[in-house]
Amino acid sequence: MKEENVDEKAFEAGKGSKISILLPTYNERENLPIIVWLIVKYMTESDNAFEIIVIDDGSPDGTLDVAKELQKIYGEEKIVLRPREKKLGLGTAYIHGMKSATGDFILIMDADLSHHPKFIPQFIAKQRENDYDVVSGTRYMGDGGVYGWDFKRKLVSRGANFLTQLLLRPGASDLTGSFRLYKKPVLEKLVQSCVSKGYVFQMEMVIRARQFNYSIGEVPISFVDRVYGESKLGGSEIFQFVKALLYLFATT
Template sequence: MSRRKPSPPRGFSGDKYSVLLPTYNERENLPLIVWLLVKYFGESGLDYEVIVIDDGSPDGTLEVAQQLQHIYGPDKIILRPRAKKLGLGTAYIHGLKHATGSFIFIMDADLSHHPKFIPEFIRTQRDGDLDVVSGTRYKGNGGVYGWDLRRKLISRGANFLTQVLLRPGASDLTGSFRLYKRSVLERLVERCVSKGYVFQMEMMVRARQLNFSIGEVPISFVDRVYGESKLGGNEIVSFAKGLITLFSTT
């Protein structure tokens, strides 16, 4: 006997979801991630908007975003570009200022985070009226695909260190696929001081400090198909410094 798939969550009256999508040199990936977002939100009957925050990409990402806005409509694809690359944390802060949803998704634009998990995020949030739902690569059937051994060891090592030093109450502190209540995200942003990749880590530490309820959804993280990874030596050094700072100040 075949198992029936769970029905997608239907939209609650007044619920709207804003997706913050920072981009830098993502012209190949952006059309597909936007199409997938439109698909899964549409199938779920949910009100939504996708806010593209492009940081002056030299590859024409903003021009592609403008075409997508023409295709799907300015009410669904909101463009809030910035003149230059200013960091992931400030991109989310910038996007939040322009979001109109009562719930905020943050995710990567490079197809590492598949929108097919969005209905499960929403179900998990609603079942427990949770403040934050975080995607995790390290619980249940979550996992990482497409990385070489070096990248996996770096990721596992970084996550292990954060668990030992910060005890965040979440299994994947360095991930960046999350759902927040808008009011919760606004409070966390007010308290966070990190601007780059450490921003994601600090958000979860602050959420634990403020006793916000946190849930997790196992996800499959897939390495990007197009473009180059933004993770380099500078980001690793920044992560290490940020970890030490959080450990000493939280």
């Protein structure tokens, strides 16, 4: 039975709800104007109030300067800047961004155009269907898929997902993606409970959601490899993933 918590009362992402969109960035000066324009377009069409919180981790390419220009264009209520001096990990970026979030829901997505904002209205509709605590984008159900990856990258992703499904049975089909909609108090609790950083963090979020009996809905998405810049996934991230997988298997 789901734990009772006054702060986690049921509410739906219908009209009248506000959605805070967290955009952690590092060297995304080319992508940021495009992703912001697309978010504004689809959020305006969805008829939900929203804000975009940009958490830049000291990008040397001038991403923050671009964000400041976007703030001038769209206004300080729509574009909220919460920069940090250096890269400190995804988990701490979410905590940093959540401190400024004023929405009932928080949507997390990548700023590199791999997550298309056209799916956001589907996330909102899915949440409304069954008052889900979490709605996660999935590349591995329905017409979801991955585009622009070579065979090795696809093999790593599929292999990581398969191993996690086998060992942890998380109740969700895509564990390493980061395109998700959360009820704000649910995300706060999940982030506080997670111990992982970087690439592994997204997987642990789903495992902890299962541990707390939170409900998870899924929306098939098309994941497109980043248009500009370089991928941040390397050998060290894969090693950390396997290490964290074994830790979660032993402790959850």
